[in-house]
Amino acid sequence: MSTEPTAPTRRTELLGIAAGLFAEKGFKNTTVRDIAEASGILSGSLYHHFDSKESMVDEILSTFQEELFAAYDAVLASDVDARTKIDRAVRLSFQAIDQHPHEVAIFQNDAGYLGGFERFGYLAERNAQSREVWVSLLTEGVRSGALRHDLDIELTYRFIRDTVWVAVKWYRPGGRHSHVEIADQYLTILLDGISTDPQSPSPRERP
Amino acid sequence: MSTEPTAPTRRTELLGIAAGLFAEKGFKNTTVRDIAEASGILSGSLYHHFDSKESMVDEILSTFQEELFAAYDAVLASDVDARTKIDRAVRLSFQAIDQHPHEVAIFQNDAGYLGGFERFGYLAERNAQSREVWVSLLTEGVRSGALRHDLDIELTYRFIRDTVWVAVKWYRPGGRHSHVEIADQYLTILLDGISTDPQSPSPRERP
């Protein structure tokens, strides 16, 4: 990320406060007066720093997405087998939830609403991009024999995406489980299942 | 359900329209004028049928939850092993998404916000109740040897709950996958994993 050195300006501080409120109550449900009160100023004063309430989420989300997808690209480009890539991508996601819970929560809760505005078209683009990453990883895994070939790639992608990202709704940094423990447990279940016996028909076959 | 025979009254019709809008745009983000316009009447006329906008969601959610939890109770009370119960509970959930997509979506998206009002205290209660159902099922499964005993019950419960219910965000009745196919695929992955080989350490052990 080679933008500015990002000094901890008042602007940045206000964005952090806004992000917390957006994540907690939702974008539409958070008023500029809420943000102002939490910042110890009046609502009108926010407009000295930002054009609009929309531009606040915009800055919050776009900054985060840039960072996140740079990390995904690094995983995709790494020279390891599909299984390891999947492992890393899952861990990366839980780590993102740990380090940027507000941003992830806003994206999870309000992407649908915000996506309706032209300004936030990049949200849908990033979503499609993320899907392609996962679908290609899973396809590679099946082709290499590391993953079962009776998998429906599209459904499997959705299951993984959903489970990973919705965790932001209950995960609390510094809580009972670290994001690493959660990733461990999920990867165990995802790769090998919760069962002791393989289920009756069509068990683990090799290509 | 032994309430009233529920004739297809205008009231019921309006509730259905409201449910669709709430599910699509969120409760807070749907105005009474939206609902009225979609119904072909003026906003004030809604108050001939309902006390408030809140009482509309209330009726939508409470009716659905009653029905859903009666079904869960039946699964819990059935005389089969834990694995079969888990199978049935998962299928039941995907079926609920298929038959009541609006209600599920509203619950998923707005339970957090609505839960803040006393009136909707039952939402949190039902949530706790649902957790107990799953935790007891999983615990029984581990104890009986059907499920791996290195599972973190709490995390496993959350993973299952999240994956199942968030599916309402992309599942479309009559779409490419039936709810039965989706349940099949998810149960396959959940029980046996996506991998062909059991992962390196601590594979499938018996108690």
Place this chain on the structure above:
DNA sequence: TGGTCAACCAAACAAGTGCTTGGTAGGCTA
């Protein structure tokens, strides 16, 4: 000392919000 500037205040505005009020049209029934 005077000028500049970021940060903020105080007050308001227009649009949108949930909801209320008084009234009306038309069907059903006693």
Place this chain on the structure above:
DNA sequence: TAGCCTACCAAGCACTTGTTTGGTTGACCA
């Protein structure tokens, strides 16, 4: 025919919303 009832309209009220405007404060600097 009279009375009642369901379903609705028309208009508005009180409040909240995002945003604008003109002015004030205090730190920094030449």
